Every structure is written in C-alpha cells, then in structure tokens.
Amino acid sequence: MQRLIIAKYTLLEAHKRSLIVLFLLGIVVCVAIAAYAASLSMVDKQATLAAFYAATVRLAMVAVLNVYLILMETRNLEQENTFVWLGLPVSRMHYLLQKILAYSILATGLALLVSLPLWWAGTDMQIVLRWTLGFYLELLVTVSISILFACLFRQALISLSAFAAVYLFARSALEFYQHSSNIIDRGGSGIEIVLAWLVKLCTFLVPKFEQFASASWILHQRIFDTDLLSILPQALLFFGLLTLIALDRLCRRGF
Amino acid sequence: MRLISRFNAIALTRSQLAQLLLFSCFLINQVQLVSKTDVEPYPLPQPISASDLRVLTLGESAIMAKLLGVWLLSYDTRAGQIIPFERLDYDRLAGWLKTIAQLDELSDYSSMVAAGVFIDVKDRQRQLKMIELVRQRFWEKPEINWRWMAQAIMLSKYRLKDISLALSLAQDLRIGAQGKGIPYWASEMEVYLLHDMGELEAALLLIKAMIDDGAITDADELRFLNRRIMELEASMQSNQNNSSNIQHN
Secondary structure (H helix, E strand, O other): OHHHHHHHHHHHHHHHOOHHHHHHHHHHHHHHHHHHHHHHOOOOHHHHHHHHHHHHHHHHHHHHHHHHHHHHHHHHHHOOHHHHHHOOOOOHHHHHHHHHHHHHHHHHHHHHHHHHHHHHOOOOHHHHHHHHHHHHHHHHHHHHHHHHHHHHHOOHHHHHHHHHHHHHHHHOHHHHHHHHHHHHHHOOOHHHHHHHHHHHHHHHHOOOHHHOOOHHHHHHOOOOOOOHHHHHHHHHHHHHHHHHHHHHHHHHOOO | OHHHHHHHHOOOOHHHHHHHHHHHHHHHHHHHHHOOOOOOOOOOOOOOOHHHHHHHOOOOHHHHHHHHHHHHHHHHEEOOEEOOHHHOOHHHHHHHHHHHHHHOOOOOHHHHHHHHHHOOOOOHHHHHHHHHHHHHHHHHOHHHHHHHHHHHHHHHHHOOOOHHHHHHHHHHHHHHHOOOOOOHHHHOHHHHHHHHOOOHHHHHHHHHHHHHHOOOOOHHHHHHHHHHHHHHHHHHHHHHHHHHHHHHO
16 A cells, blocks of 8 residues: 555645535536436437537536646746655656556546446446446546656646647547548548648547547437557557656656 | 624625626616616627537537527527517528528428427518528438428418418329338328319329339238229219219209
C-alpha cells in the first residue's frame, strides 16, 4: 500500500474536494434536462429520456473529470508540489502511473454511476453495458490526453483549451473526414483542397469517439455501425501512446 | 423603530433605483410584446443540410434530429398563440423534415409528422407536398416508413378524395414492400382500392399476379387471397348476369 501512496492521496484529494458530489450533481442536472426533452417528445418518451440523458451526461462527465484533472495537475506542476512528491522513494514513472491509476479508478466509478439511471430507465441491459464500456474507454483516453496536456503546457487555461479542441474534434472526427472527402471529390479551389487534406490528416491523429458510445443505440434499442473489437485496440493504443509521451515530458522536465 | 431600521437597511441608492426603473420598463415592454393579439409568424428559416449539421452534433445526430423535430413541431406556437400551419412555408418545412430524416435514418419521425401533423391543413397543395414527402421517405427506407405510406393512402382516398393518387401510392407500397418484411395487408391495399373503384378484373389479375410471384408464402394469407379471388369472380359473374338481363329486357 505504501507503494501506491500517490494514487491513494490523489483519490483522497478528489474526495476532499467533493468531486463525487459534483458528479452526482451533474447526473441529476442531466436527468432533469433529459426529462424535460422527453416531455416535449411525441413518441418513445422513455427511450428519448434515456437517450438525451446518455448524450448530455457523456459530455458533462468528460468535462467535469478532465477539468478537475487539468486544474489539479497543472497546479501541482506550477507550484512545484510534484517536487515534494518526488522526494518520496518513487521514480517519475511510478508517480505518473499512480496518478493515471487514481484517475482510472475515478473513471471506473464514474462510468458505473452514470450507467445506473440508464438501467433504471429500462434500457436493454446489453446496450447499457456496451454504452458504459464505450464511455469508460472514452474516459480513459481523455484522462491520458489531459495528463499529457498538463505535463506539456503546465498552464491550466492552455491545457483546458487544447483538451477542449482535441476532444470536440475527436467527437466529430468521422464527420470531418466525410466532409473533407466530399470537398476533395467535388474539386473545390486550391486552398479548399489543401485545407480539406489537412483536416482529413488530422482525423487520423485522434481517436474516433463517435464509435465509442452513441445515444442512438439507446434511442433505437439497437447497437449498430460499430464493434467493440474496433474500439478496444484504438483506446488501448491512444491510452498507451499518450501515457508514454506524458512520461517522456515528465522525465525530461527539471525540478 | 425596528421597522424603520429594517427599511433603512434595504434603502436603495439613486443609481440602484434608476436600474430598478429601467428593469421595470424592460419587463413591461416584454409583457406587452407577449400579449400582442396579432402575432406575426417568424418565417421558417432555410433548411440546413444534414451533412453540415452532423459536424456540429458531436456524433449524436439522432439527438439533433430529435431536437429539430421538437423545434419544428413547436414552430406554430409563438408568444402563447397558435399560428395556423397554412402560414408556414411548406417547401422549407419539407426541407427541414428531409434533414431530420437524414440525421436519424432509423427513425420514421419525419414521415409521422408529415402524415400525422403537418398534413392537417385545408390547403390542398400543402397536403400534396406532405404526401410526396412521405412517398420519398418510403422509397428511401421502405421497412421503416411503410406505416405512414399506408396512412397517406387512406388520407388521399378519404380526405383529399383523390383515389387515383391513393392508387399510385398503393402501387408504390406494393412494389417497395417486396422482401422487406412488411405485412401483407399493406401491400394488398392496391387490391382494395381497385375493388372500391369497381375495377374488379384488375383487382383479380393483381391478386393472381401476387400469388404467382411467390412473394406471399404464408398459408393463411394464401387461403384468404384465394377466397378473395372466388368472391371477385362471383361478383364479376353476377355483374355479367345483371348486364345481360338488362340487355335481354
């Protein structure tokens, strides 16, 4: 247990700062928004409620967890708190891995917490499980993105902006890919084609979050267009690579 | 004394009083706007293509389709008043319904509101536009939209009193239904329409063609159609007898 002290204190800090309360509050707000949207819908009110909840809670919880992570880690790096931690008999690799472990535990708890209202709304259990797994993998990848940006930029505002840009782009990556392919096929002006190729190239550099989880599975009670085997390697690849880059940045940094 | 001291505690400065007055004026203005009796309808904006909207949906295009559906349905309600559908631009409305259908291809929502809500106008041109939209949607996804095609057939026959339109829709339904798991009664609507039109021979030939085609495999359905053939043949025979009796007399 002594070896996992950094992970333990990261979790304790999250508890001290009432992160769980914030998660619960977010879930309640998302349920309220979904209930309002479902009340306006003419048909399939129960499925609409669950689908709206899934769409809003996915965005909200990714934002809450990653904003918290970036704020805490940039503060640690800015105020040189990391230096104190590294005074313990742990290597920098251990420090980073324990941080990732702590945030992964938070992500696991969050994914399970978020899936409860879906189950309660009467969504098919198989769909709930698949959606929750996809959401969990998305949380893991976003945690690695946030840690990398925190190590890379060491400033909260820049890290948050970069995270928001990458996350929102990754959420629409397939659509951007399709859109730029259309422009290239249509044959626009020179600058349009260059930009389209640039956007197309960028879509290869980000995870395709659209495939991870979708509210339309819940709305139509059916999983389509995606396979767990296609997203699992994608998530593991991005998670591993981003963690390695973050580790490299942390090791190069002088304290 | 205590009351006066409390009043002093909430006493306002001049600038705060001015702000309060300004806010009150704004509120009164808003109330007047809302209570205006003759509300000008906002024109429906130009529809945005589904491919453009998809980029903004963060991969949740079905949710965007739902939101657009709610927005479109509530478009006739402005400032507490209901504006008749006749004042909506139906070309734009059809464009928005098409966008909704493309955003969520597994949903029959656009066909449902076209055949169930927006068709509820007195203007024939607008009704026809909605029926054409249902027909288009049916050809795009027959297995999802066949119910609303059947609804459009009934509306064409009974509300629009246009049996030739109903017949052409029923023909489309029969052709599009092949191999899509659509109930037999829906694809047989053309037969009933032909019967209603007095085209007994055409109805008979159609049933025979459907049986010969091998599209109908259900034994009960085949028995029902064979009985129908016998009924039609009997009707035709009695018609023939009646006409020969009239000629003889």
